[in-house]
Amino acid sequence: MSIVKPFKALQHLFKKPHTVRIPYQEHTDITGLPVPTERYRGFHSNDIQKCIGCQLCGRVCPANAITYEKFENVESKIKLRPVVDYGRCCYCGFCVDVCPTKSLKLTPRYELVSPNIKDFKFIPTAEIAGKDDKAISMSEVLFSPKDYKPSE
Amino acid sequence: MKEYELFIGPQHVGITGNFMVHLTLEGDTVVSAEAHPGYLHRGFEKLMERRDWSMNVALIPRICVPEPDVNEAAYAMAVESLMGWDIPERAKYIRTIVLELARISAYLLAIGGYAGTIGLYTAPQWMMGDRDYILDLFEELTGARVYHIFIFPGGVRWDIPDGFEERVKKVMDYLESRLQLYDELLFKNEVFFRRAPNIGVIPKDKAVEWGVTGPNLRACGYDYDVRRLDPYAAYEEMDFDVISYPDSVKGFDILSDGCDCYARMVVRRVELQESIKIIRQAVDNLPPGEVTLKRPNPLAWKVPKGYAYARVESSKGEYGYFVVSNGGKNPYRVHVRGPSYTHGINVIETILKGSNIADVSPIMFSLDICPPDIER
Numbered sequence: 380m381s382i383v384k385p386f387k388a389l390q391h392l393f394k395k396p397h398t399v400r401i402p403y404q405e406h407t408d409i410t411g412l413p414v415p416t417e418r419y420r421g422f423h424s425n426d427i428q429k430c431i432g433c434q435l436c437g438r439v440c441p442a443n444a445i446t447y448e449k450f451e452n453v454e455s456k457i458k459l460r461p462v463v464d465y466g467r468c469c470y471c472g473f474c475v476d477v478c479p480t481k482s483l484k485l486t487p488r489y490e491l492v493s494p495n496i497k498d499f500k501f502i503p504t505a506e507i508a509g510k511d512d513k514a515i516s517m518s519e520v521l522f523s524p525k526d527y528k529p530s531e
Numbered sequence: 532m533k534e535y536e537l538f539i540g541p542q543h544v545g546i547t548g549n550f551m552v553h554l555t556l557e558g559d560t561v562v563s564a565e566a567h568p569g570y571l572h573r574g575f576e577k578l579m580e581r582r583d584w585s586m587n588v589a590l591i592p593r594i595c596v597p598e599p600d601v602n603e604a605a606y607a608m609a610v611e612s613l614m615g616w617d618i619p620e621r622a623k624y625i626r627t628i629v630l631e632l633a634r635i636s637a638y639l640l641a642i643g644g645y646a647g648t649i650g651l652y653t654a655p656q657w658m659m660g661d662r663d664y665i666l667d668l669f670e671e672l673t674g675a676r677v678y679h680i681f682i683f684p685g686g687v688r689w690d691i692p693d694g695f696e697e698r699v700k701k702v703m704d705y706l707e708s709r710l711q712l713y714d715e716l717l718f719k720n721e722v723f724f725r726r727a728p729n730i731g732v733i734p735k736d737k738a739v740e741w742g743v744t745g746p747n748l749r750a751c752g753y754d755y756d757v758r759r760l761d762p763y764a765a766y767e768e769m770d771f772d773v774i775s776y777p778d779s780v781k782g783f784d785i786l787s788d789g790c791d792c793y794a795r796m797v798v799r800r801v802e803l804q805e806s807i808k809i810i811r812q813a814v815d816n817l818p819p820g821e822v823t824l825k826r827p828n829p830l831a832w833k834v835p836k837g838y839a840y841a842r843v844e845s846s847k848g849e850y851g852y853f854v855v856s857n858g859g860k861n862p863y864r865v866h867v868r869g870p871s872y873t874h875g876i877n878v879i880e881t882i883l884k885g886s887n888i889a890d891v892s893p894i895m896f897s898l899d900i901c902p903p904d905i906e907r
Contacts, residue, residue, distance in 0.1 A: 387715075397660035408667035409701050418692065420674040439829055441586035471589035471680045476688070477829060485674070 415513075420470040421489035422515060423463050424508035428529060429482035432457030436474035436483055444468040448502060450524040460524070465491070465499040490514035498522075532557050537888070541570050545648055545892030548596075548902035552879065552895070556888060564883035564891075566876045572906040579865040584610060584684070585829035587862070592678040594867060595904045598637040600629050601845040602852075602867075603682035608763060608841035609854040610684035613834050621820045622686035623765040627813045628699065629672070629681060630764060630843070631806045635706065636665045637846035638799050638806075641899045645796055646717045648892040649726050654716050661709055664702045671695060686823030696814045703807050710803065718783065718800055727793035728786040731882050731894035735790050741881075742873040745848030746802065747898055749775045750794035757844035768816070769809050774801045792890075792897040799846075799899075834858065847871055847899050869904035876905065 399406045408414050415421070432455055437445040444467035447459035461474075461483070475483050486508045493499065502521040510519075521527055540551035549570040555562045575594055579587050591606050592599030604626060611618060639658040646654030666676045671692055673679035681688050717723055733743060738751040748755050754775040758766040776794040777785045783797050827833070836858045842851040848870025855864040878898065883891060 384715075397657075397663070408671065408698065409664050409705060410698050412671070412698070414667050414670050416671050416692070418672075418674040418689070419670060435830070439583075439586070441582060441589040469589055469678070470675065472674065472688075473585070473589065473829065 415487040415489070417487060419487035419489070420472050420485045421487050422465070422485070422491070422507060423461075423474075423503040424484050424486050424505055425461060425503045426482040426505040427453060427460055427502075427527065429480050429505075430460055431455045431480055431482075432459040433479060434459060434461075435477045435479065436461055439473045439477045441471060441473065442467045442469045445474065448524050450527060452527065452529055460502060462500060462502050465501075466496070484508055488513055488515050493517070502527075534562060539891060540567075545895075547644070547895050547900045550875065550900070550902035550905065552883070552891065554883070554888070554891065559888050561883050561886050561888065561891065564880050566880055568875065568902060568905045570906075571903045573903075575907045576865055576867060579862055581861060583830065583860055584832040584834055584862065587865075588683055589680050592680060593903070594869070594907055595845070595847070595850075595871075595901050596677070597640050597901060598633045598846050599678055600633040600682060601843050601850045603680070604630060604764070605841045605843045605850050605852040606854070606865075607682050607684045608843070609839045609852045610834065612839040612841060613837055613854065613856055614684070615835075616685055616824055618686045618824060619821045620765075620818045621690075622822045624813050624817050625687045625691060625822060626682055626764040627766060627769065628810055629669075629679070629687075631810045631813070632665050632668060632699075634846045635803060635806050635810075636662045637899075638803055639665075641846065641896065642713070642717065642796065642799055645792075645893060645896040646723075648896050649722055651717055651720065651722060654713070657709075657712070657716070661706060664705065668695075668699060668702060671698070683823065683826070685826045686821070688823070690822045691817075696817065699810060699814050703810055706803075707807055710800075713800070718797065723793075723796075724784075724786060726890070726893065727796060727897075728791055730792045730890050731886065731897060733790045733878060733882055735788075738790065741878055743848070743878060744870050744873075745844065745846070745899075746774075746798045747795055747848065747874060747878075749773070750798045751790040752776060752778070754778075757842055757849055761842065763841070763843055765813060766809075769812050771805045771809050774798050774805060792893055795897045795899075832860075834862075842868075845870065847901055847904070848874065867904075867907055869901075869907065871899075871901045871904040874898045875900040875902065 405413055444464045445461045448462050450458050450460050472485055475485055490513050506519055534555055534557050537554045540546035541549050551567040553565040591602040594602050639662045643655035643658030670676050673681040735751050752775055754773045756773040759773050776789045776798050780797050780801050787793050834856045838855040840853045842849055851868035853866040854862055857863040
């Protein structure tokens with residue numbers, strides 16, 4: 380025990396704080412690599428033209444979060460495409476593992492703010508992947524197959 | 532003096548989670564204690580009977596929130612032994628890394644929580660901050676911070692990303708440099724010396740009879756560790772010491788005969804070092820090859836009839852899964868042997884008797900009770 384020892388605490392006054400000030404500061408790991416990385420399991424993205432409507436994702440889902448809606452202007456024989464209920468989804472990624480065409484993916488995007496609970500059940504599109512923003516907006520997702528316009 | 536009643540929990544800063552202890556007090560002394568679990572009962576064992584073998588992997592991490600990976604590992608090992616699978620060597624090493632990282636993060640929570648209950652509030656802040664670096668590693672490896680859903684029957688779900696070994700080593704170096712600060716903050720602190728020894732003593736001859744396991748049993752002087760006695764993952768090839776108090780806690784004062792809060796916390800502190808040692812070895816000796824067996828269709832697993840028991844050493848004690856299969860789509864029965872059930876009901880009710888009211892929370896945190904695992 381020493382009388383000087385408590386004053387050692389003063390050195391911590393000049394250190395950088397642990398806290399990350401999101402969104403002003405980027406969250407990085409110990410080496411400066413930004414997290415979340417690509418492997419992060421956030422919201423889904425689904426290439427609706429590549430998807431064949433096999434419905435395996437709904438069968439493997441442990442939370443029963445995936446239902447289907449019928450699309451008119453898609454090429455495949457089965458016209459059903461997944462609708463994900465984010466009130467139920469547990470982000471396990473089993474649906475992505477089982478997807479035979481790899482059209483369904485999980486993106487590192489995880490923020491969705493809405494005052495309406497119905498907005499958390501939507502049809503993921505391919506546009507959700509490939510944006511840096513962590514938050515997704517209502518215009519990026521589909522709530523009804525009628526809103527879908529196939530790209531040229 | 533007249534007795535009075537006091538409820539600690541289910542919403543109380545000094546409780547380990549959604550859990551309540553009903554105390555009868557005489558002055559400041561506890562006359563009797565009654566544990567009241569039930570706030571987190573979600574019926575996992577029954578739910579597992581209704582889901583496919585592969586779907587259960589997403590369910591079971593929720594049984595123990597601070598350290599979910601042990602559940603995945605124990606379930607995967609039980610299913611593998613039913614299927615007769617021998618998983619690749621690289622998967623075993625990755626499992627070891629994940630399980631040890633999870634152990635460190637659970638120990639940081641436990642030690643920080645304990646320090647908070649005796650009034651040293653800096654420690655929990657620092658340990659939560661340092662734990663975040665481990666969660667970052669988990670995020671890079673598994674894609675999630677808390678519920679990783681990574682260890683799958685047949686191996687692990689993904690290989691490690693590029694440069695992950697270096698990042699793990701960097702976090703380990705950082706944590707090792709922090710251990711000395713933790714010592715100054717808590718383990719060599721006068722407050723800890725006065726408030727931990729001879730508090731919450733489990734009688735040494737009763738410890739085995741009561742089913743105490745893990746660091747709590749090692750604090751009673753038994754060198755019982757499932758990692759050594761029944762090696763799983765890659766622990767057989769790892770060089771580490773089983774820490775038991777007072778024999779192997781070098782560098783720390785021996786202030787009591789063991790079995791108390793002091794011994795339990797010091798054992799956890801020394802095991803942090805051992806975990807860092809194991810992770811470094813596993814990262815250095817990572818063998819090349821596949822990380823998973825070629826798994827059958829997740830919707831149609833044919834698990835042969837029979838039963839299997841698999842056990843792992845978690846940061847709280849011995850975790851076991853007893854899985855029965857009748858050859859069907861779902862498990863016929865899954866029983867979870869959680870360490871917190873014994874620590875949180877029987878042990879706590881007995882050792883709280885006669886203790887001071889201010890020591891109730893430190894005793895609970897030193898046993899590292901996890902309420903979700905009591906109720907399952």
